[in-house]
Amino acid sequence: MSKKETIVVCSAHSDDFVIGAGGTIAHYAAEKKKVIALIFSYGEKSHPWLKENIVQKMRSRETIEAGKVLNCEIIFFDLREFHFQEDYQQKELEKQFLAILNRAKPTKIFTHSSEDPHPDHKAVNAITMDLWQKVKQKPELYIYSVWNPVSFKTRYPSFYVNISKTFSAKLNALKTFRSQKFNAIYPLFTLILFRAIKDGFKLRTLFGEHFYRIK
Numbered sequence: 685m686s687k688k689e690t691i692v693v694c695s696a697h698s699d700d701f702v703i704g705a706g707g708t709i710a711h712y713a714a715e716k717k718k719v720i721a722l723i724f725s726y727g728e729k730s731h732p733w734l735k736e737n738i739v740q741k742m743r744s745r746e747t748i749e750a751g752k753v754l755n756c757e758i759i760f761f762d763l764r765e766f767h768f769q770e771d772y773q774q775k776e777l778e779k780q781f782l783a784i785l786n787r788a789k790p791t792k793i794f795t796h797s798s799e800d801p802h803p804d805h806k807a808v809n810a811i812t813m814d815l816w817q818k819v820k821q822k823p824e825l826y827i828y829s830v831w832n833p834v835s836f837k838t839r840y841p842s843f844y845v846n847i848s849k850t851f852s853a854k855l856n857a858l859k860t861f862r863s864q865k866f867n868a869i870y871p872l873f874t875l876i877l878f879r880a881i882k883d884g885f886k887l888r889t890l891f892g893e894h895f896y897r898i899k
């Protein structure tokens with residue numbers, strides 16, 4: 685039997701992959717592809733009043749639940765927020781990442797944009813670009829947006845995925861992030877809905893997700 689086609693999604697924080705590519709992940713999983721989300725950080729800084737290990741436990745539980753909703757495997761890396769590059773070097777994670785990628789041989793990797801204003805998102809873009817250079821089998825490389833538009837430049841070709849059948853799974857996956865209820869996610873459901881309709885319009889479908897192919 686031939687190996688399942690594999691897709692990898694790189695995510696700075698525990699919820700980015702759902703916001704940026706949740707519908708697409710569920711779409712590929714429904715096509716019987718294997719999807720792996722690499723989560724760089726638990727994102728403990730958003731709950732300064734809780735002990736970091738409590739936040740980590742809470743976040744990892746929620747993220748695994750979100751992964752179940754979307755049918756994707758989750759792998760965590762414990763990088764400290766705003767110290768991604770430093771920790772990545774210090775913990776010598778390149779070997780680990782390359783081992784995962786060389787084993788999985790993904791056909792596509794989705795990651796953050798270098799134009800994203802968040803320093804952790806930028807760092808994940810830089811790390812992914814570097815890994816792409818070093819991985820044996822070159823996958824197609826796409827960038828997704830979280831809160832800000834994925835790119836302000838138009839030099840990259842657009843890639844749209846029809847998520848009409850999986851948009852509800854994306855919303856259900858977002859709902860698993862209960863610990864962030866009062867932070868970011870809930871008020872932005874409208875933004876996510878608006879974006880899905882706008883991107884779906886390009887495909888003449890109900891809902892879509894938009895990426896740029898950079899490699």
Ligand SMILES: [Zn+2]
Binds near residue numbers: 697802804805830
């Ligand atoms: Zn993030």
